[in-house]
Amino acid sequence: MASRASRDVLRRGLSVLGLAIREQPRIFAVAVAGSVVFGVMVIASAYVVGAVVGDVVVPAIARGSVAVGALALAAAALFGLSVLRVVGIFGRRLGAGFMQFRLQAAYRRRVTRRYLDLPLSWHQRNATGTLLSNANSDVEAAWHPIAPLPFAVGTLVMLVGAIISLFVTDWALALVGLAVFPALFTLNVVYSRRMAPRQQRAQRLRAEVSGIAHESFDGALVVKTMGREAQETARFAARTGQLRDALISVGRLRGLFDPLLETLPSLGTLAVLVVGAVRLRQGAITVTELVSVAFLFTVLAFPVRAIGWVLAELPRSVAGWERVRRVLDATGEMPYGDVTLDPADPRPATLGFADVHFAYEPAEAHLPGTQVLGEVTFTVPAGRTVALVGPTGAGKSTIASLAVRLVDARSGTVTLDGVDVRRLTAGSLAGTVALVAQVPFVFDDTVRANIALDRPGIGDEEVWAALRLAEADGFVAALPDGLDTMVGERGASLSGGQRQRLTLARALAGRPRLLVLDDATSAVDPRVEAAILAGLRSGDPDTPATSILVVAYRRATIALADEVIYLEQGRVVARGTHPELLATVPGYADLVTAYEQAEAEGEQAGGPGGPPRPYEPVIPLNSGLDVEVDR
Template sequence: MAGKTSRDILIRGIRVLGYAIRDEPRIFAVAVGGSILYSLLIIASAYVVGAVVGNVVVPSLESGRADLAAVLLGAAALLAVSLGRVLGMFGRRIGAGFMQYRLQASYRRRITRRYLELPLSWHHRHATGTLLSNANSDVEAAWFPIAPLPFAVGTLVMLVAAMGSLFVTDWVLAMVGVAIFPALFALNVVYSRRMAPRQARAQQMRAEVSAIAHESFDGALVVKTMGQEARETARFAARAGELRDALISVGRLRGVFDPMLETLPSLGTLAVLLVGAARLNQGAVTITELVSVAFLFTVLAFPVRAIGWVLAELPRSVAGWDRLQSVLTATGEMPYGDTTLDRRDGRPATLVLDRVTFGYAPAEPPPATAPAEPGLATEEPETAARPIGVPPPTEPATAPTEPATAPTEPAPAEPPAPGSVPVLHDVSFTVPAGRTVALVGPTGSGKSTIVSLAVRLVDPDAGTVTLDEVDVRALTAASLAGTTALVAQVPFVFDDTIRENITLGRDGITDDDVWAALRLAEADGFVAALPDALDTMVGERGAALSGGQRQRLTLARALAGRPRLLVLDDATSAVDPRVEAAILAALRGERAESTDPAGPPESRASILVVAYRRATIALADEVVYVEHGRVVGRGTHATLLRTTPGYAALVTAYERAEAERERERERAYEDPATRRGEEVDA
């Protein structure tokens, strides 16, 4: 069984090498050409040495006088062989290196291209660290055997040539080769096969040790404040110990095989000496031939190892290749459509979410305990009954034919992983053109998911999201990006200049536009004060900026594109409320300026804003209140305060807390004895 699987891996490994050769045939040809030249010259050098001994050294020493021409010819031949070997080495090493590096670069491009194409739902399921190692160490592992491959191919040619030359020289001496070469080859194969699983385990343990160190140092503050250094060290030490054992087991195997691989060719040389002496006695070989063959065994020992190197790396290569393939062949692409939205002179867009349902596929398999299904079926009839005050949405073309019996498991765009975690149920609301809608709800109610759907970072499992009555899935990437802009909860800043962070290379954004956007985001002041203003590099993840500055920068980025729908996901939490109010007011303020008496009142953009702050909510034309992934209230702030208790509880929490404290204080003042009872009542 184990033998079969390792043979399986060998075959698959050779196939991966085949792909590499198919990708870079010309460089491979150069590398193998160089390698064969090198290998054949190694054999040649043995015969040259033999010839020099037999034809120059022996006659000269025996005759007592040196034939200068013959001596110089011998010396020149040795030098020529060396120069030829240098040539072969250049071809082999540079060829192999270039081939390996070109393959790495090409696959890194393919992998990262795929990261950009795959939808966010796919990204959600894969840890950042895994994706990084796919692009880095897995690519490296997949193409690692390329480095010794030309050498190994050259060595195989050399072994065949060496055997041939042995038989030509003397069949009895050739028998030594027949015994030694296959033994050497077999020893290498056995070594590689034994080594592969040990190396794999060491690699695995190395990754685990690294993962613990990363996590533990990331959480250093928690470790420190909870005084858990000893426990963390024990956790790390356990893995470091396993890594140590794995490395020792690798080392022991090396200890067994390396000296044997070293000794075997030497034994061959000795056998040649013994057998050769007999054959010399019989007159079957000359001293030249004897020395040549003995020399051959000495120089062959090292190159034969190259075959072992390739074989040893194949399992790792296959594992790396498989992981690359899992990215390259990942499905669930989120293709864009080919519809382009009319920009309508930059007038605001209308966003409609119609009966949207969404669930996240879990990143990890669920634990053994069965998940508590939150009674989807029983609540389903609500689908038909819309929440109070919700106008029926414009009937979209893709509306389910039987909304009242909408299936609990709608036909998804991609098959959801079993145990997908439901986040949104039947969410419907509209952001009318030019209006501001505030999205309010408790922690974990699904607000960020709604925001992701609105700008099509994810697609709904059921229901539709439309912009100006066009399903967002039908829009081109450029049209979608040109229409909407999202400012996320956690600002993301690229390691680039301020200007590039705002324009993101989008066409038609001039420096004046950049400054205008910065002004609107109230970021012009700090940017102007920076040493290189717009050309200032902000560092990795914007390390040179404060949290609030990063947030205002991402706001300016959104505004610079003159979006027709602006989506703010609690994007101003690190910004002074006054700044937030100014930004929203500025966006809405243009409504008055651009009013054409004949046309409808227009602001620059429709706005969907996730908010907790009363001040922000107050700026909205309408409030959508969500709880547990459902819209439970829509209307003005005043209406919701009256009709939706959850909303009222959320937005008046501070006032009520204060009032309660006030009451308690008064009671305590009037009658301290009643205080204890009060607690129970509350």
């Protein structure tokens, strides 16, 4: 079984190398040509050195004088061969390096583009650290054997030429070569088979260590506030200890085989000298031929190792390639259509849900999916504000994701201005709809860059207008460098409410025709939140003409909506105005009143911004999410 697995690794590894050659044939040809030139010059050098020793050095010793002309000719020949070897080395290394780094860059881009094409459900099933490892260390591992590959191909040409030269020189010396070279190959094959499982395990553990590290860093606030430093340290230490042991196992195997691979050519050289001395005494060969063959064995020791390097790296290459291929072959992308909404249309958009059903895909294929929405039908009329209200798990955030097409409905349709969102182009959808999510994300950049995002037509004037609408212009103006202030990683220098207002300003700067707020002002003071929503409905010429779908909890926010949709267990239970639902739907009245009472009690207790909602989502300890209030 182990032998079959090793042969399979060799076969798959060679197929990966074949793919690399097919993708970069010209560069590979340049690198191999350089390697072949080097190999031919190595063989030529052996015979030139033999000729120098046999025809110049030995006669000079016999005569007690040196022929200057012969010595100059020998020096010129050696110098010329050295120059050609340098040219070969330069071509080989430049071509191999260019090919390797070009493949790595190309596949990092392919993996990243694939990440962008794959739906949100796929990303939710894969840890961020693993995805980072796929795009970085796995791509690097997949193409790592490319560096020695042209050298190895040139070495094969050199070995064939060397064996032919040995037979031309003397059959006995050729038999020594035929014994040494297969032994080298056999040793390399055994080495590759033993190394394969070790390299695969080490590559897998690299990804796991990356995943744990990313998760711990991302959830640093939760780890610190919950006192989980020791547990997280122990979790990371356990996996890094396994990676250390795996790499030590790889090192031990290399420590065992490397001396053998180094010694075998030296033993071959010794055997050549012994056999050659006998053949020289018999008169079968000359001193020139003996020196040439001995020198050839000496210089062949290093190039032959190139074949071993390729074979040794194949297991790691296969492991990396299979992890990369898993991403490239992943299914479930969300292709866009070819319908474009008029980008110059100043009117607010109309959002429609018609008999929408949705279930999240399971983490494992054999498990059933989690049904979230069923028979959801409603409309957000142009220019109107609709509030989604419901307990945790009712499907509010899923509806927000469907509205901006982060996910697609299993059945039913979601439309913008009567057009199925699946038929819209990516640019049209992004230019029409903007989502402000529950957890604000701020880039480690300036305030200006975070809001403008290099979008055309958004200058400082538009940035300040969006900040004013998001009630963020005051605190931005008070920052040390205003719009040029660096906000730190994930906006670390800002409060939760300030981050939420920046992300709201980012969405408003693009003047969307539909704005989806998924509890996007939960960390903002209620008075500021009311001012923001009132500003969006003011009808001011500087305010984008937009329809609003808002996931709301506070009574003041809900009261501003033209219509409220009340959800329970993924279904629309009731719809109407806020006063109508308070009077006719007990579950709605209990939910809104409970939060209002809890908020009032928090304010009386001096809490900054009120207590957590009684139905606040449970946040996993390692999720990296945090709930903050405005400073």
